[in-house]
Amino acid sequence: MTSNRLEVPFLGKTIKNPIAAASGCYGYGLEQPELLPPEAFGVITLKGLSASPKRGNPPPRIAETPCGMLNSIGLENVGIEAFAKNTWPHLRGLGVPIIANFFGDDETEFQKAAQMLSDLEGLFAMELNLSCPNKPQWGSILASDPKVASRLVRSIKPLCRYPLIVKLSPNVASISEVAKACEDSGADALSLINTLLGMAIDVDAKSSKLGTRFGGLSGPSIYPIALRMVSEVSRSVRLPIVGMGGVSSPEDAIGMMLAGASLVGVGTLLLVNPFGVEEIKQGMLAYLDRHGLEKLTGLQGRL
Amino acid sequence: MPTSCFFRTSTALSSDVSVRPVSSPCQTEGEVVAIAQAGAGVFWLELALPLLPMSPMAGQFAMVGFKDTQDPLLNRPLSIASFEAGSTGCRVGFLVAIRGKGTKRLAEARQGLKLRVIMPMGQSFLRYIGPGQRRVIAVAGGVGVAPMVLLGRQIKEVSPEADFLLLYGARTKAELTKRHLGLADGLYVATEDGSEGFKGRVTELFEAERTLLLEAGRSAKVFACGPLPMLYALNKLAERHRFGLVVSFEGPMGCGMGLCLGCVVENWEGMYVKLCQKGPVMDAKDVDWERLTRSDELRCAGYDFKPA
Numbered sequence: 179m180t181s182n183r184l185e186v187p188f189l190g191k192t193i194k195n196p197i198a199a200a201s202g203c204y205g206y207g208l209e210q211p212e213l214l215p216p217e218a219f220g221v222i223t224l225k226g227l228s229a230s231p232k233r234g235n236p237p238p239r240i241a242e243t244p245c246g247m248l249n250s251i252g253l254e255n256v257g258i259e260a261f262a263k264n265t266w267p268h269l270r271g272l273g274v275p276i277i278a279n280f281f282g283d284d285e286t287e288f289q290k291a292a293q294m295l296s297d298l299e300g301l302f303a304m305e306l307n308l309s310c311p312n313k314p315q316w317g318s319i320l321a322s323d324p325k326v327a328s329r330l331v332r333s334i335k336p337l338c339r340y341p342l343i344v345k346l347s348p349n350v351a352s353i354s355e356v357a358k359a360c361e362d363s364g365a366d367a368l369s370l371i372n373t374l375l376g377m378a379i380d381v382d383a384k385s386s387k388l389g390t391r392f393g394g395l396s397g398p399s400i401y402p403i404a405l406r407m408v409s410e411v412s413r414s415v416r417l418p419i420v421g422m423g424g425v426s427s428p429e430d431a432i433g434m435m436l437a438g439a440s441l442v443g444v445g446t447l448l449l450v451n452p453f454g455v456e457e458i459k460q461g462m463l464a465y466l467d468r469h470g471l472e473k474l475t476g477l478q479g480r481l
Numbered sequence: 482m483p484t485s486c487f488f489r490t491s492t493a494l495s496s497d498v499s500v501r502p503v504s505s506p507c508q509t510e511g512e513v514v515a516i517a518q519a520g521a522g523v524f525w526l527e528l529a530l531p532l533l534p535m536s537p538m539a540g541q542f543a544m545v546g547f548k549d550t551q552d553p554l555l556n557r558p559l560s561i562a563s564f565e566a567g568s569t570g571c572r573v574g575f576l577v578a579i580r581g582k583g584t585k586r587l588a589e590a591r592q593g594l595k596l597r598v599i600m601p602m603g604q605s606f607l608r609y610i611g612p613g614q615r616r617v618i619a620v621a622g623g624v625g626v627a628p629m630v631l632l633g634r635q636i637k638e639v640s641p642e643a644d645f646l647l648l649y650g651a652r653t654k655a656e657l658t659k660r661h662l663g664l665a666d667g668l669y670v671a672t673e674d675g676s677e678g679f680k681g682r683v684t685e686l687f688e689a690e691r692t693l694l695l696e697a698g699r700s701a702k703v704f705a706c707g708p709l710p711m712l713y714a715l716n717k718l719a720e721r722h723r724f725g726l727v728v729s730f731e732g733p734m735g736c737g738m739g740l741c742l743g744c745v746v747e748n749w750e751g752m753y754v755k756l757c758q759k760g761p762v763m764d765a766k767d768v769d770w771e772r773l774t775r776s777d778e779l780r781c782a783g784y785d786f787k788p789a
Contacts, residue, residue: 209739212505213599234753240735240743242582245551247735251742254753398551426551449736450546450554451597452508 183466184459184474186220188418188440189303189341189367191275193220195459196435196474200422200445201226201279201305201345202251206265207272214452216274218459220441223277223369223420224261224269226307229290231257235311241378241387246397246424247446248376250390252311253281258294266298275302277343283313288334296339303341306334306365308356309349309372311394321347321372324359331363341366343420346411348400349375353407354414361415369420369443370411371404397446400424405437412438412480426454428461436479506738507534511545511573511598513590519576519658520651523624524588527563527574530598536571537561537601538608539632540706540729540762543573544599544737545587553583556597558734558757560706562627562662563634573600576627576658602737604762606632606704607639609727614640615700619647620715622683622707623656628729628762629706630662646694650683650707683707684714695724702727716765726765732756747772 184195199207199216201223207216216222234254241248256264258280269276278295282288288306295304308327310317319326327344335342344360346353348371357368373394378387386392404423412419421439424446425431431442447454462474471477511528519525528545537543539561546556563574579585590596606628610617617636619629626649636645646667651657654676659668670678671686679686687694695701705715706729719726735743737757745753746760749769 203740205740210505213508213738233751234742234745237743237745237753238733239745240555240733240741242553242555245554247554249735249741249743254742254745397554446554449738449741450556452599452738 181463183472184220184462186440186474186478188221191302193275193441195220195462196439196441197431197455197458198277198420198422198441198443199223199448200443201277201307203445203448206261207269207274207276208265210452214448214455216269216272218455219274221275221277221302223279223305223443225255226253226279226281227255227258227261227291227295228253228281228283229258229287229294231255231260232312236389238387238389241393243376243378243395243397244399246395246399248378248388248393248395249373250311250388250393252390253307258291262294262298270300277301277303277305279305279307279345281307281310283310284316285330285333288330289337292334292337296337301340303343303367304338305343305345305369306331307345307372308360309347318349322350322356324355327356328359328363331360331365335364343367343369345372346370346407347372348403348407348423354410357411357415357417361417365417367418367420367440368411368415369422371400371407371423374400374403396424398424398426401426401430405433408434408439409437409481425458426451428458428465431458432462432465432477435474435477436481438478438480440478506599506602508597508599509533510548511596513592513594513596514572515574516588516590516592517661519661521653521655523576523578523656523658525574525658525661526559526577526587526590527572528596528598530571530573532566532570533600535601536566537564537573537631538605539635540605540607540628541601541603542737542761543575544597544602544734545575546583546597547586548595548597553586555583555735556599556737557583557587558602558732558737560624560627560729560761561601562630564631573598576624576630576662578624599737603757604760606727606729606762607635609702609704609725609762609764610636610639610643612640613700614643614702616702617643617645618687618694618701618703619645620683620687620703620705620707620711621647621649622711623651624658625705625707625711625729625731626658626662626664627706629704630664632704633664633667648683648686648690650686650711682711682714684711684718687715688718691718691722695722701725705729706731712765713770716768716770719765727762728765728768729762730756730760732761
């Protein structure tokens with residue numbers, strides 16, 4: 179991209195385009211260097227990392243649903259230590275701002291992960307995953323109770339050497355309340371939405387289509403919900419927002435920005451159509467032309 | 482759902498990116514140039530593509546999906562059965578069994594429809610063949626014959642002196658698809674009902690002809706692709722008679738690119754590895770077959786497994 183028309187400001191930095199690889203759909207950024215080059219993105223959010231390695235959930239881990247998919251990967255990851263040793267040295271030099279997503283099974287693990295990531299040189303930001311599939315009950319309290327979320331953010335924030343983005347779960351009564359609690363507790367930005375809790379049943383086998391009972395719904399089918407939540411949160415907080423959930427076209431991405439997002443995350447799209455990132459960027463440029471706009475900055479709204 | 486099995490591998494965890502894919506796939510558009518019924522519940526799909534930077538090797542697969550709809554959303558992994566490169570473009574052929582929504586809709590595609598194609602992906606059979614290989618015996622069950630067609634054509638390039646034999650089994654004559662695949666020399670057919678060729682399973686045909694097949698001694702290599710019970714039975718024979726066996730697993734995948742971690746299978750250390758990148762072709766010795774047959778995950782994967 180030679181033009182700088184898609185540049186947007188985010189957390190004090192100029193990002194070359196507003197497209198963010200969403201956590202969990204672009205691995206550690208090095209898996210497909212030619213098919214889906216890291217340089218295509220404005221920022222890359224890495225697959226969720228934890229202080230110790232996680233095995234993940236038993237297969238089947240994916241079930242297709244109408245215009246979407248359920249996953250129950252279970253945050254499988256190599257652990258921050260192995261990541262720092264084997265992967266980070268290759269990622270650092272790419273010139274794309276990297277956001278490390280992290281989680282823990284309890285507060286201590288969250289703190290440990292935050293500390294370990296802060297020891298890395300050259301991260302752009304850290305994204306705290308406010309839900310935990312390994313301990314579903316705690317994860318659900320963490321995601322939905324503003325007081326619990328607030329306490330966690332307060333205990334994590336002082337440990338973070340890099341800006342702290344909090345990723346919100348849509349599986350809550352009021353996402354705005356959780357968003358406000360995170361803002362009051364020191365979060366630097368918010369990202370939303372994570373997947374919606376869902377289920378698929380194989381009626382012949384009379385069992386879940388996943389190895390677990392429930393999974394996280396993603397893909398185009400959740401876009402209207404994501405858009406509504408980004409809109410709601412953007413009116414409740416002053417923090418910059420990474421808007422995501424089912425974005426699969428230039429129109430979806432522009433809609434996210436009009437609803438209040440500073441950056442737009444793409445996840446499931448990457449699994450299906452790696453060309454989609456370039457298509458969105460080209461479509462955004464065409465939109466700017468059509469509307470007589472020079473740059474994307476200023477497009478962000480609060481619809 | 483993913484073919485679930487237990488593999489021996491040096492990879493610690495499937496998300497360890499220090500293990501890169503063997504080949505870098507590319508995304509392109511494929512136009513349906515031929516589509517025809519190829520047997521009961523199976524069809525032949527041929528796409529015209531622009532020139533690709535690299536040719537697929539037998540055993541590799543393509544992810545094929547719809548550009549004009551988001552339902553079904555995900556691309557489908559299809560084993561590459563034929564590939565021909567011309568001066569301006571290439572043609573790729575698939576043998577597709579109708580299994581669910583995606584393959585059913587693919588079967589209804591008309592000529593001219595443009596599909597999303599990402600290929601080539603995964604490990605191939607060819608890496609298991611050395612220049613001195615004297616004989617390769619391919620054992621295929623059902624649509625498992627697809628990669629063997631390409632293998633038959635490519636094998637001469639890797640090992641010119643090797644002779645290639647194909648044992649091909651299906652339940653009935655109606656399910657055999659050789660008419661569309663140009664199979665002729667060195668073909669041995671088995672049908673379970675005896676409506677064509679040997680009466681019985683392809684593994685039984687193998688056992689009956691074993692002495693003849695393996696006459697070249699232990700240098701004969703056996704490659705297999707088909708339903709899991711067939712691969713299991715063949716592995717029993719491989720252990721008993723000490724011949725080299727390489728298998729290709731069928732299994733649904735989310736992305737096929739190593740990104741989603743949806744197609745994982747367990748290795749010997751109980752860790753998950755990605756079938757799309759470590760497989761689908763693997764050395765049978767790397768598979769813990771006994772654990773495999775006890776796994777509850779087989780039921781989830783849709784296999785009603787009853788070892789013979």
